[in-house]
Amino acid sequence: MEDIKNISRRAFVFGSAAIAGGIAFGSYGDAAMAANGNPLAAGLGPNSVTFNPWVEISPDKITLIAQHADIGQGVGSAQPILIAEEMDLDPGQFEVRFAGPSPAYFNTGFANENAPFLAADHSPAAEAARAYALEALRKSGLQMTGGSSTIPDTYEKLRIAGAVARETLKAAAAKRSGVALADISTQSGHVILPNGTKIPYVELAAEAARIAPVLDAKPRDPSKWRMVGKPMMRLDVRSKAMGELKFGIDRKMDGMMYAAVKLNPNKGQPLKSYDAGKAQSMPGVKKILKLKNGVAVIATNSWYAMKAVDAIQCVWAPSTYPAEQAGHWKVLKGSFKPQFLGKEWRKIGDVEAGLKQGTLVKAEYRAPYVGHQPLEPLNGLAIVSDSGMEIWVGHQSPQAVQSIAAAAVGLKPEQVTFHNQWSGGSFGHRLEFENVRVLAEIANQMRGTPIKLVFSREQDFLQDIPRQIAIARHRGSVDKGKIVAADLQLASTAPLKGLLERMGAPSKDPDPQLAAGLWNVYYDLPHFRATSYEAQGLSPSTTWRSVGASTAGFFTESFIDELIHAAGLDPLKARIAMCSVPTYRKVLETVAEMSNWNGPLGNGRGRGVAFVESFGTPTAEVVEVTMTDRGVRIDKVWVAVDVGKVVDPVNLESQVQGGVVWGLGHAMNCQLTYAKGAVQQTNYNHHEAMRIYQCPVIEIRALENDPKVRGIGEPPVPPAAPALANAIFAATGKRIREMPFNKFIDFV
């Protein structure tokens, strides 16, 4: 747990006072490679070699390690391809294995996000702060998938890892053959000697293990790339289409029994008492277990277990948060007070004076709790023996799985062996631990028997720690056709602080995710202020695809639209004119061109635009709608982004389309509400998001002007909701200031 505490102290420094001067972090790649050891060395078989934590070659196969979990975003493919590019390996010539927990896999990508500077700020002070954050991340050893950080983390270090492997294999071949290194090349999994002899890498493993790795190997010039940057076939597409890929839920072991649970829907509270009289005699039931916060049924089939656990009557301890939804909004409304101040994140000019100029505009916005609900429900397989626990589960935080599972049953973290699994979606769900904790508890009570736990969809909804709930109270002023001031204030639950607390690393710093989409506004405004308040005593909340920006992005970009309208300006032209970062302005100009923004629209139609930078990726979206007699129809969405470098244009398009569908669908159709301490929506019919019939055509263009390589999993989400709301305003004159929009308007 100490390791995880260090994460909060050091890694998430954004918001604390830990930045001063900073230290230069020499060669990023070299440091990343050697910095925190190589966990592969300990498990290496005979005549095998590992050059770094990402490459392992045995006499019969080449294994590339994916340190980031694949939750559908394609990184189980992108990571090994970055290595294979440099190693001259082709798809099919290597296996991919997910990394176990190790500080060697610390996430360098969080350094960009966790320094208190805007993403577009590349000043020496900003870069020094990022270097300091990087060194703090190395010391913490935090291995985590999230924050759209996989490509920023791995783009350079995995190519270096591949180059080191390639050059060391060449050196081994030079030693064996006596041929000069300069005359040796590599191709398609082989070292090629000048006489045409081809030596498979696997045959060089033993010899390569006996020489020093070539640590100063340089990755190739991008002009030489065979795969990266070009349209690629994701390595997992075929097995997924054929139904062959095994997800965590598909894992099996001999002698395995199935578990289902009923847990206290008053989140975080214990079980008081239960009556399992009826369940005991139901078909397939082997055992009924009492857990700290609920009950479990062990049966010969998941369905028997789910049916039986349904029949158990439980008495629950009540929630510590308000039992009814109205109470949550009431607390939130009362949180705009100094004692709940998170932080004043940014202040430009004299906001109070600016607000007195010209016309004052005020608006209140709301965003509800929403669920993650990936289609693969939370699950896991575990077995506990006298020596420890082995656990198979799809998760974004391997080290935290170890420590949470260990703590649940009184083991040491190193006694827990964790095998990461392909996940059927996450969206932030697989950063939380409820399935891990109860699975450990169940397996510990069933020592020696492998236990497969599957949450029913209803339990998954009831235990899903939702996206933050938030209210914004924004004020601004316009004068003589210009925006003079914007004072952005929001009160919200704190998603990242909540997650850290449940990881065992509570933080007293203000939640940096409440600044996302609020403070990083890139319009030249004479007077500007961004302030967050943190509501206390509400439902726990956690990271949900795009986190803070999913709510603040909606508030900010809707309000900017209101100010632009009040100033009598064109929504997109005004944004372009006000945009202070040239590369970001280019993103806005691109979406204007793509959407033919100036082109004519018929009656009952409208276009809306929004622009949000999240996780360092500037993203502009235009939504076009038509009012029909059955409601609003979303016709088309145009997206322009700048990611610095596109690694795979096909998967990038998939991520953008998926992000837009995610952002629109939840803004239109979803909320979780509490009644008697439990969420009322317990299956997809009450939390639909988007189905295919509501899905618009989505056209994208990715630019490569940003000086850094950026992620794409989350950034397309935040602009979707405000662009839609702004389009509805353009078509109808009706301003929707609260999600879900279907409370106020029908959709086709």
Added chain:
Amino acid sequence: MIELTVNGVKRQVDVAPEMPLLWVLRDELGITSPKYGCGVAQCGACTVHIDGKAVRSCQSSISEIAGKLVVTIEGLENRDQHPVLQAWIEHQVPQCGYCQTGQIMQAISLLERASKPTDELIDQVMSGNLCRCGTYPRIRAAIHAAAAKKMAEK
């Protein structure tokens, strides 16, 4: 014992007659391509073919299936060359992939009814199959491509 034919093989299972086909396939027979998503016919991840029709296996009790022919994606004829699977791969439809076997089984059924479906028909027939990753634009494109492939084969 209840007898059913799965992917051309006769199987016998000893389970409660009301057990849904989904859980017989997954937990009794080890056929894992039909996925559990919602249990109440809201997501379509469990879609299989029963006597040639796309059906939600979470809603079909095993007693109703007795004697019928069940086909999962593992048992499709000419699977490696199947035009719908080919189109799904070429268009790289899957992201997390969890819903995709259900999507494909539904799409095959759609293309058996309509050889050249419009977007409207695709939206109508496929709207019971939820995809949380948002692969819908590619699902539409793959169905159109599969329809074209099937036409070309004729």
